[in-house]
Amino acid sequence: MTLDRRQLLGAAGLLAGQALLAPRAQGAVRLSASPLFTSEVPRTLVLLQLAGGNDGLSTVVPYADDAYGRARRATRIETRDLLKLDDYRGLHPSLPRLKALHDAGKLAIVEGAGYPTPIRSHFKSYEVWHTADLRGRGAGEGWVGKLVGAAWPENRDPNLVLHIGKNVPYSLYSLTHPAASFATPTGYKWAGDVASRAALERGGEVCEHGEQELEREPANNLEYLRKVLRDGQASSETIRKAAVRYRTKTAYPDDELAQALRDVAALSVGQIGSRVFSVELSGFDTHSDQKNRHDALMARLDAALPTFLADLAGTEAGRQTVVVAFSEFGRRVRENGSGGTDHGVAGPMFVAGEAVRGGLYGKHPSLENLDDGDLIHTTDFRSVYATLIQSWFGVDAQRVLGAKYPLLPLFKA
Amino acid sequence: MFRHSSRLALLLFAASLGLAGPGAASASPQAPARAPTSAPWDARAAEHLLNRAAFGATGVEVDAAIALGREAFLARLFTGTGRPRPAFELSQPERPSREERRAMSEEERRRTYQRLRRADNEQLLSYTGWWFDGMVSDEHPLRERMVLFWHGFFTSSAREVKNGEAMIRQNQLFRAHALGSYAELLHAIVRDPAMLVYLNNTKNTRAAPNENLARELMELFSLGEGHYTEQDVKEAARALTGYTQLDANFVFNRRQHDGGTKTVLGVTGELDADKLVDILLAQDACPRWVAGKLLEHFEGRVPPAPRVERYAKVLRAANWRIDAFLGTLFDDPEFYSPEVVGQRIVGPVEFMVANCRRLEVLPPGGVLAAGASLLGQQVFGPPNVKGWDGGRAWITTSTFLQRGNIAGMLLGVTRLEDIFKEDPDLFGAEDSTMEPAMDDESMGGDEPMEPAPGPAGSTGTEGGRKPRQDLGGGRGVSAGLRLMEAPRWRRELDLRGRLKACGAGLDAELVDQLGKDLLAVELSPEARQALVEYLRAERTARDIAEGRLLDQRAYGEAILRQLAHLILSLPEAQLN
Numbered sequence: 001m002t003l004d005r006r007q008l009l010g011a012a013g014l015l016a017g018q019a020l021l022a023p024r025a026q027g028a029v030r031l032s033a034s035p036l037f038t039s040e041v042p043r044t045l046v047l048l049q050l051a052g053g054n055d056g057l058s059t060v061v062p063y064a065d066d067a068y069g070r071a072r073r074a075t076r077i078e079t080r081d082l083l084k085l086d087d088y089r090g091l092h093p094s095l096p097r098l099k100a101l102h103d104a105g106k107l108a109i110v111e112g113a114g115y116p117t118p119i120r121s122h123f124k125s126y127e128v129w130h131t132a133d134l135r136g137r138g139a140g141e142g143w144v145g146k147l148v149g150a151a152w153p154e155n156r157d158p159n160l161v162l163h164i165g166k167n168v169p170y171s172l173y174s175l176t177h178p179a180a181s182f183a184t185p186t187g188y189k190w191a192g193d194v195a196s197r198a199a200l201e202r203g204g205e206v207c208e209h210g211e212q213e214l215e216r217e218p219a220n221n222l223e224y225l226r227k228v229l230r231d232g233q234a235s236s237e238t239i240r241k242a243a244v245r246y247r248t249k250t251a252y253p254d255d256e257l258a259q260a261l262r263d264v265a266a267l268s269v270g271q272i273g274s275r276v277f278s279v280e281l282s283g284f285d286t287h288s289d290q291k292n293r294h295d296a297l298m299a300r301l302d303a304a305l306p307t308f309l310a311d312l313a314g315t316e317a318g319r320q321t322v323v324v325a326f327s328e329f330g331r332r333v334r335e336n337g338s339g340g341t342d343h344g345v346a347g348p349m350f351v352a353g354e355a356v357r358g359g360l361y362g363k364h365p366s367l368e369n370l371d372d373g374d375l376i377h378t379t380d381f382r383s384v385y386a387t388l389i390q391s392w393f394g395v396d397a398q399r400v401l402g403a404k405y406p407l408l409p410l411f412k413a
Numbered sequence: 414m415f416r417h418s419s420r421l422a423l424l425l426f427a428a429s430l431g432l433a434g435p436g437a438a439s440a441s442p443q444a445p446a447r448a449p450t451s452a453p454w455d456a457r458a459a460e461h462l463l464n465r466a467a468f469g470a471t472g473v474e475v476d477a478a479i480a481l482g483r484e485a486f487l488a489r490l491f492t493g494t495g496r497p498r499p500a501f502e503l504s505q506p507e508r509p510s511r512e513e514r515r516a517m518s519e520e521e522r523r524r525t526y527q528r529l530r531r532a533d534n535e536q537l538l539s540y541t542g543w544w545f546d547g548m549v550s551d552e553h554p555l556r557e558r559m560v561l562f563w564h565g566f567f568t569s570s571a572r573e574v575k576n577g578e579a580m581i582r583q584n585q586l587f588r589a590h591a592l593g594s595y596a597e598l599l600h601a602i603v604r605d606p607a608m609l610v611y612l613n614n615t616k617n618t619r620a621a622p623n624e625n626l627a628r629e630l631m632e633l634f635s636l637g638e639g640h641y642t643e644q645d646v647k648e649a650a651r652a653l654t655g656y657t658q659l660d661a662n663f664v665f666n667r668r669q670h671d672g673g674t675k676t677v678l679g680v681t682g683e684l685d686a687d688k689l690v691d692i693l694l695a696q697d698a699c700p701r702w703v704a705g706k707l708l709e710h711f712e713g714r715v716p717p718a719p720r721v722e723r724y725a726k727v728l729r730a731a732n733w734r735i736d737a738f739l740g741t742l743f744d745d746p747e748f749y750s751p752e753v754v755g756q757r758i759v760g761p762v763e764f765m766v767a768n769c770r771r772l773e774v775l776p777p778g779g780v781l782a783a784g785a786s787l788l789g790q791q792v793f794g795p796p797n798v799k800g801w802d803g804g805r806a807w808i809t810t811s812t813f814l815q816r817g818n819i820a821g822m823l824l825g826v827t828r829l830e831d832i833f834k835e836d837p838d839l840f841g842a843e844d845s846t847m848e849p850a851m852d853d854e855s856m857g858g859d860e861p862m863e864p865a866p867g868p869a870g871s872t873g874t875e876g877g878r879k880p881r882q883d884l885g886g887g888r889g890v891s892a893g894l895r896l897m898e899a900p901r902w903r904r905e906l907d908l909r910g911r912l913k914a915c916g917a918g919l920d921a922e923l924v925d926q927l928g929k930d931l932l933a934v935e936l937s938p939e940a941r942q943a944l945v946e947y948l949r950a951e952r953t954a955r956d957i958a959e960g961r962l963l964d965q966r967a968y969g970e971a972i973l974r975q976l977a978h979l980i981l982s983l984p985e986a987q988l989n
Contacts, residue, residue, distance in 0.1 A: 119638070180809070180810040221805065225988070
């Protein structure tokens with residue numbers, strides 16, 4: 001089911017063919033930067049990881065449920081402060097701009113997202129979210145890695161999957177299409193004058209000799225290093241060029257997440273060939289002093305994500321971008337007594353963008369019917385993945401995820 | 414084997430050579446007793462051990478190791494050179510007493526605590542430098558390596574702990590137990606003030622248990638996920654209640670401790686932290702977990718299951734002693750197999766330290782810490798409680814390029830501002846490398862392009878990306894990197910002298926010699942060829958005959974540094 005890709009190539013015609021033959025760095029740029037294809041801007045996905053375990057009950061608050069008030073004291077949010085979505089739930093008071101997106105029909109909230117037999121370890125639970133498989137890393141590649149392998153098997157553009165930040169998440173792990181990554185575009189280069197850079201690039205060029213070996217999974221660390229070096233050299237200039245030339249329409253705050261999303265906007269508009277972006281907002285492991293810390297995180301999220309969507313609004317790239325925010329787990333229903341909450345299970349996911357059909361999906365988990373003090377998930381998060389894979393990218397979700405999950409009507413027809 | 418004389422290398426190893434008698438070494442009481450081994454002892458084996466058990470070595474040091482003999486070398490590895498550096502003098506701040514605090518105005522109080530915080534930060538920074546100095550020195554490299562290992566295993570981060578003194582004490586705990594008993598260390602870590610803060614155990618009370626430490630103690634510090642239940646976590650948290658700290662000192666708060674009966678992993682009793690730790694140590698999963706992590710660190714691969722099983726028994730039989738465990742590993746022929754030797758991706762701290770050792774330069778420790786931080790390993794600031802993932806995760810498209818840049822800074826051929834600042838020609842205008850289709854219009858979105866900002870990095874319009882002066886690593890990192898520009902410590906760098914001393918002269922000889930001295934693995938034929946061509950082209954442009962490069966004092970050294978920079982930017986330079 002790689003129809004959309006074939007269609008794109010068909011429309012791109014001769015130029016696309018040339019691009020595939022051209023050296024990769026320029027090839028990707030030529031194909032996508034030409035104004036000829038502005039109506040063929042490919043669909044992209046932005047994954048936003050809320051790292052540390054976001055407290056879902058403080059994000060989409062079930063204010064009308066008495067059990068909420070009973071379980072939460074120090075972290076409780078007053079009903080009058082909430083941004084009410086209906087007569088049962090309200091958004092955290094620091095999310096006014098996300099609320100506006102919701103009201104404009106551009107934000108979908110999938111409640112109670114989780115998985116059976118939840119794991120309360122950050123790392124193991126992340127592995128489940130990252131592989132879409134309860135076995136975690138034992139299941140092999142990350143789910144984006146599997147998606148890329150199925151959707152664009154011959155696309156060797158090093159910018160195809162990009163992580164902006166420090167630690168590349170396992171979801172992007174691919175044997176054949178490793179993600180490129182950088183924390184800030186300026187530092188993403190060989191430093192020095194033209195001559196010394198040319199000399200350094202020779203080190204990368206000698207890695208070109210084994211074209212065959214670079215097309216498969218690296219057999220050893222040396223092969224892996226050669227592939228990464230080649231990808232880095234090919235992607236560095238493209239990315240810096242697009243990042244540095246981009247002029248934003250909205251003012252992004254000086255915040256790590258906002259700045260990373262600013263780069264995503266630059267690279268989306270710059271059409272450098274990326275299909276999946278990954279960014280992170282961390283600090284959600286609120287075992288203590290949750291109120292202050294979570295409030296600040298919500299404010300950062302609200303300052304960054306809507307700014308990004310507003311910046312892209314009205315552009316073709318904007319119409320072709322969807323953002324998905326998720327966390328490895330929610331927190332326990334009952335507070336721990338340190339003014340915080342311990343590791344729990346299910347929580348809400350956000351899906352945002354021009355193409356998104358806004359509203360509530362799934363079901364708020366019950367605060368009465370608990371499993372050993374924890375919520376019981378109502379929607380398998382893999383339904384969201386399956387919808388992204390199938391409805392957004394037009395790829396057979398079962399083939400990527402290895403199982404069938406019900407699709408959600410998250411996108412406008 | 415490569416031989417050359419180098420003042421610095423001799424200085425570094427003079428003492429060890431001088432005291433090289435096997436009797437002196439084997440007399441050391443701390444060296445673990447080892448059975449006879451069939452493990453090899455040649456240049457390859459010695460260099461492998463120096464790479465994995467120390468922080469890399471020059472040819473001189475490899476030669477010294479061989480001359481010393483296997484037994485004496487290993488004994489020295491486990492006991493250090495016996496020439497201790499001056500200890501770090503931990504100063505404790507004068508905190509105001511309760512009365513003094515009460516007497517202060519709010520402004521005075523604010524200023525006093527600000528000053529204390531600043532002094533505390535400064536002390537952690539100087540300790541970081543002291544630690545890196547220790548890694549580069551030959552005092553006890555295996556111990557320093559184990560301190561780094563434990564820091565990644567029992568992680569705590571200064572960002573959360575917010576107390577430099579506690580972080581330093583934790584590091585000293587790792588130093589004291591580095592090659593000693595894991596069991597003792599596990600008992601100590603549940604009393605470690607930094608850990609108690611980092612994993613919220615200071616909030617873990619009888620009335621309101623906090624599970625954070627209990628969970629990570631089992632998941633990451635002893636058993637691994639899947640070897641305990643959620644109920645075990647809850648019960649273990651109760652056993653840990655009341656273990657707290659005050660001003661970087663352990664405090665047991667009896668009133669907050671839950672003295673009731675708990676059941677953890679099938680053992681019932683009035684469990685406290687020590688009893689809990691004993692239960693964990695008794696699990697079969699525990700030696701497997703620890704042995705697996707040690708094998709992965711020293712062998713650079715995920716260990717095969719039977720190997721983990723075997724070494725779990727070794728660890729148990731050694732009564733948890735790490736020195737005995739490593740002694741067995743270093744005697745194991747499989748440790749010297751082609752699947753292990755030269756196959757490991759080095760971490761950023763190692764990259765910095767080993768390259769200094771190989772280049773024979775001694776920058777201030779803070780410089781090395783800053784470089785490692787930029788490359789993704791900020792000591793005292795691990796990314797999360799799991800520590801650093803390591804292996805292939807160290808290398809991304811950007812950290813790879815950054816490693817080359819940092820190596821260039823060590824060699825003095827790359828300037829900090831080259832890394833900081835964006836190329837002026839990237840901003841458009843006279844850029845000729847792009848296709849006409851990729852013009853400003855298609856790049857600039859709806860707004861017309863602004864005039865290109867100057868090269869000073871004053872990028873962007875309002876809302877654009879601000880130039881990051883701290884390179885994402887914080888103030889300490891920038892300051893450390895700026896120190897890298899100071900020329901003083903680089904005076905030791907004398908590649909020309911080194912190569913001259915060993916008789917290299919022709920282009921291929923220079924490449925081979927430098928490659929051998931700077932790399933832990935063999936240069937690939939393609940890379941070697943490219944480097945030889947580079948030298949030839951540089952020489953020809955200057956009209957210097959082959960074999961005469963080393964006669965050029967300034968230019969010869971400059972071109973060799975460029976060559977070294979190219980070598981350290983290769984894939985081969987990331988392995989050992």
